[in-house]
Amino acid sequence: MKKVKINREEQIKWYLSDFARFAERLNGGSQSTLHGTRKQAIKQFSKLGFPTTRDEDWKYTSVDSLLAERFNLSTAASNVSDSFIKPLMFEKSAENTLVFINGHYSEALSNLQLNIPGLVVSSLAAAAEKHSELVSRYLGRYADCEAQAFVALNTGFVLDGLFIYVPDNISVEQSVHVIHLADPDAGPFISHPRSLVVIGKNSELKLTESYHSKGDGSYFNNAVSEFVVDENARLDHVKIQEESEAAFHVSYTQFQQERHSVISTVNVDLGGSLVRNNLHVLLNDENCETHLMGYYMGRGRQLIDNHTFVDHAMPNCFSNELYKGILDDKAQGVFNGRILVRQDAQKTNALQSNKSLLLTDDAVVNAKPQLEIFADDVKCTHGATIGQLDEEALFYLRARGISEEMAGAMLRHAFVADVLQSVKDEDVRERLDAKIIERFTLAKKTNTNCE
């Protein structure tokens, strides 16, 4: 890897000048209240600067490789043909699919047939105009702009992304699928996709987000998502990141749960050169239930870092977390699972488990459970294991005529089977199943998933 002298001051200046150019292009938009939020955020970003490995939260994840590159702000969706998008869609959600290219909504490639009174599924840019009251009521209220530099940066450039508003007492039967495709053909770019999803009381939503690349050029996705799950509402969420191994992916996701709400989120990372996911859940009222699942597969020199934070603020809530990683070659994995049980959060039941499979001597995982408990009547368990592929099981499969390669793929698939089982959407689960087998049987023939 080439060593580049990183000048952090220069980088911040670069992003600030980027912001100036961005603001100019907004024309009338620069007078809106939203722009006030942007200006404040970018100021906060310049104060915070980029994290370093001296920050406890970034101890194992250096952003130097990210800062060594200079990305230009993506300004519009590039031309991507329909035939490229089609295979990324799921059969059952094909009529409820939003497509974003380089962070910008593409109406031509999207297909939105959902027609439920009061339900809004649209691009954030369109919603900011048509439903400005709704957007400003929720946008930026949940993600931490004060302490998180990447959230501040995203908020500074907030323009487009996903907006879903499910009114009270609506159960959206059909799954919604959001495709984020990066096409770095025109050079390295940065995009700041922003998602805002609000699910009203007693309502229900199934959402799958997938991130893909076209080609293997470098770019930087700096995503921020806010989910508000109101009383007795349910969210089934899956995020699949299968970008090219030259991509940088940083994401902050904040879930806010109200009384009796249930969320299930499954987070899959297969691509990316440097991946950092921050997933925060605030259990803001009693009797909430949270299922936080994920698996990640790294190879080459990929670094995949999952920082999760479950904030038990109120009593009688249940959270269940399971993350699994398979690391090959010289890949690195980081898992940091923070659980905070506040003083008021009596009768909390919090489970956490992180398991890693290291396929080579050079693969590394840094796993850290971090429990902070201030209530006295709680049940919290955590565990972290690191292991290798079971040779005995491998031999058993081979002794039945299964090739060594396929047997290995089956065992890797088996390792994450319990996480896959938590994906309720069959379309999605089957594709994830197939991807694992494909990844380990078409071993390393290609570095991109979309070619």
Add this chain to the structure above:
Amino acid sequence: MLSIKNLEVEVAGSRILKGLNFEVKPGEVHAIMGPNGGGKSTLASVLAGREEYEVLAGSVEYNGKDLLEMAPEERARAGVFLAFQYPVEIPGVSMSNFMKTALNDAREARGEAALDAMEFFALIREKLKIVNMNEKFLSRSINQGFSGGEKKRNEVFQMAVLQPQLAILDETDSGLDIDALRIVSTGVNTLRSKDNAFVLITHYQRLLNYIVPDFVHVLVDGKIVKSGDKSLALKLEDQGYDWLTDELDAPVTI
């Protein structure tokens, strides 16, 4: 079909097989008996292709090919099957996925088309009957939470699906109650034909009441020291192995 000549095998630094000779022809059933540590399971493992066993000398020919040169999966595809003494549990891999992959990999290797879902399940249902297991078994993970008897029946089920030419059963009868033993034996007897052969490795004559062997061999200290017909098994049951080892230790007279 199988011809083993002067086979010497070492595992973890100690020599277990010390010049073993053994021939199997199509249609035959051989039983290999002998005291613990004699090399019975080592023989089974070497034939299946376990890597930790080092062949020091000798040869193993299977249908005219050098078996020792073949990878475990190549042996299986060529029709060699080992019913494991201790089948491993593999959570997360369902029996149906396992069998489908194994079956279709073997078919592909033989240049045959893969079975579609309908054909596969028709075949599987028929084979499940042989071992008296129901279809629920297919959605379970391989051997996970299976009782001892179920694990052994599963081995026979896999054998029935894959239809090997040469099946080696490594103490498949150990730890089985009489009902399970009967099911396993019936399974093996159903599969017997003039074209295939079985090698039964066992401690107990009991199994041979159900599966009647053509030949019985006694493996002691890395060599076959005595071969005979099924009556040899009865004699071993009655008298143990001591008379054999005494015979061996006796000074050679010319």
